[in-house]
Amino acid sequence: MSIAEPLQEPCAEATQHDCKHGRAANGCEDCKVRLFSVCAALESSELEELDRISQARKVQARTMLFEQSALAGSVFNVTEGVVRLYKSLPDGRRQIVGFALPGDFLGLALQDRYGVTAEAVGRVSVCRFARSAFLAYVDGKPHLLRRLHEFAGHELSLAQDQMLLLGRRTAEEKIAAFLLNMQARYARIGAVSVTVPLPMSRQDIADYLGLTIETVSRTLTRLAREKAVLIVPDGVRLLDQERLKRIGAG
Amino acid sequence: MSIAEPLQEPCAEATQHDCKHGRAANGCEDCKVRLFSVCAALESSELEELDRISQARKVQARTMLFEQSALAGSVFNVTEGVVRLYKSLPDGRRQIVGFALPGDFLGLALQDRYGVTAEAVGRVSVCRFARSAFLAYVDGKPHLLRRLHEFAGHELSLAQDQMLLLGRRTAEEKIAAFLLNMQARYARIGAVSVTVPLPMSRQDIADYLGLTIETVSRTLTRLAREKAVLIVPDGVRLLDQERLKRIGAG
DNA sequence: CGGCGGCATTGATGCAAATCAATGCCGCAT
DNA sequence: ATGCGGCATTGATTTGCATCAATGCCGCCG
Incomplete structure (x- = not known):
């Protein structure tokens, strides 16, 4: 695990957004986090709060964000670059279970272990949330909890598509x-x-x-x-x- | 979809349980639903309520509980038998993404579509919940919502294991x-x-x-x-x- | 009882993708 | 420039699993 020093710098370039208008957006110019479909569920005040508990961080290629057997102490939001998520067999065979693009969250399953290893493909910017802070943030917001659950369901559905692809194509x-x-x-x-x-x-x-x-x-x-x-x-x-x-x- | 007539009969044989004592249990003698790890999160009064909104149903082998593209109108709890969950390609190739055993829930992802087809392997007993009733039931219970989310995370983790198996073993x-x-x-x-x-x-x-x-x-x-x-x-x-x-x- | 249909096993053969093996291409450090 | 290391491409060959093809087993029903 190399999620050490928080850097507290905002994300590099900003993009157009309209969070409070309920459409999918690329994030907020004044925010570190980059939200897409989750965004619609957030009030702008909530987004600010989310932003306040996050720590921005830039890492170079091949940096490991977390390891599959590690305790899931953080939640990440990818803001720039691509992250590969994979599982490994003892003999080195590897299965990448997904690529995280800007806007994607890592560690959202809220299991005690990550279960997969996350590694920066190239240079990557992420926003990190302490699991506890993230949970505290989410806990009082049933609508967000619902949204996260729907997200998890979507992830599962994608995983099932990938099973079909791996097994039968x-x-x-x-x-x-x-x-x-x-x-x-x-x-x-x-x-x-x-x-x-x-x-x-x-x-x-x-x-x-x-x-x-x-x-x-x-x-x-x-x-x-x-x-x-x-x-x-x-x-x-x-x-x-x-x-x-x-x-x-x- | 053949989730037609509700039968309102209790599950066949009962098993030992201690829901209100916080341990994983096999279900309640006087309940239709069969809960395992979710159980610990439920008060016995809640379990009764859950039971009240459920409809027990027995189906014979090869009965389709729902089809992958169907609107997810129901949540099921398998109480007896085995259900196969699969995705199909237009040309007939099939990938089974999981087998549901007694105690397992189907349609919990709460997506608008099921995304997979569910079919009884042999004779199967299920408890059905109308999606709306289930949502109403869950909505006021943040602890349950959390638990369901953890469940979804667990499912995802299993799906990722299966990807490793399909792709690399x-x-x-x-x-x-x-x-x-x-x-x-x-x-x-x-x-x-x-x-x-x-x-x-x-x-x-x-x-x-x-x-x-x-x-x-x-x-x-x-x-x-x-x-x-x-x-x-x-x-x-x-x-x-x-x-x-x-x-x-x- | 006998024949039929669905599933499982077993064997012979084929083939898509893996493995083995160069070779090429580029960025980079000396 | 030059050589080196990491990646990608390309070709030759092998192989694990698929496909094709019987055959066997058993429950079911006339």
Whole structure:
């Protein structure tokens, strides 16, 4: 665990928002936390309170935010960059169970252990909340509790989709579904584009999809050869989204 | 959806319990619902109230309790038998995301859609709650809300374990882990035994572990040949649990 | 009793993805 | 510049599991 010194600095660049107007927003210019769908459930006074109990922190690539067997002492909100969440087998085999993008929370399950390891993919900014402070904050707000529960339900649903993908889909289907999914997720945080950023390594993608690095590489090159995608530095441009949807449709 | 006529009959056989004493229990003799770990969070008066809003129902094998795309209008508590929860691809490929045993809840995520299909494996008894009644019941009880949230977190953690299993483990490891897991689950509901009941078909096990029926069969036969297990009607006796743990350890 | 249908087992063969093995590409430090 | 280390790509080969194909077992019903 390396969640040591709190830095208390606000998030780098601010984005448009309208929290108190009830729409999904990218966060508040004067806030450290970055909220998306949770936001609608918060009054702006509550958001300020949330902000007050948070500690902003920037970490460099490969920094471990927490380890799977560690006691879940903190809740994190990712504000910049990508975090990989994974489980490992004793012999080193690894399964990435998710990538956290800006706006996502980590440690929200409120179990006593994290259960997964969280590691910065590149440079990452997070806001940290002491578990106790977060719980105290949430406890008096039933509407928030409900919202968090719905969130957990959504997470579970995504996990089940991923099970279907891991257990029953081919390499090509996995890749296509992954690309479309990443595109949709970036779109939701305001980065709508046919060019999907892939800040994580091929090994990360492989460990997310239950494949090897070679199969990921080969499948991407094949899709590129067939003009379905164009591989660009740190990302992929989706040229034939229709075809990708046909392949990756769930 | 075939959650039609409420039958209003109590659960078949009763089991020992001590809900109001704060320990995990098997349910109440005079109650229809069957609670395990949730129970500790409930006062007996609350349990009665929960019971009052429930409708008991017995269904035969292969009955669909709900379909993945259906609106989540009900919450279920399994009281007898096993329910399979699965997702399907348009072409028929199926991934079972979990088996619900007596004491388990279905539809607790409180999403608007179920997201998975639930089907009785054999004869099954459930208690049904109208979603609205269940929500009304839960709403005034923050401790219960918290508990449900912890539950959701636990479910998510199990789902992540399953991702690791599906993405990164061999057929033999999958089978061994599955057997030990089923044993542990039956133990928790009071059926401690080296003989693990397997009421579901080989096809179900295959669809749960991301394998084919033939691979499940072959792997079990091999484990039997190597005296790690003994295959019995509707179950497996774990002869060499140490070996199974070595194979299936996570 | 016999035949039928659904499931499980077992064997032969095929194939998608893993493994093994270079090679290439780049950023970076010397 | 040059060499080095980390990642990605590409090719050759292997292999674990899937697929295809019987065969067996058993409960059920006429």
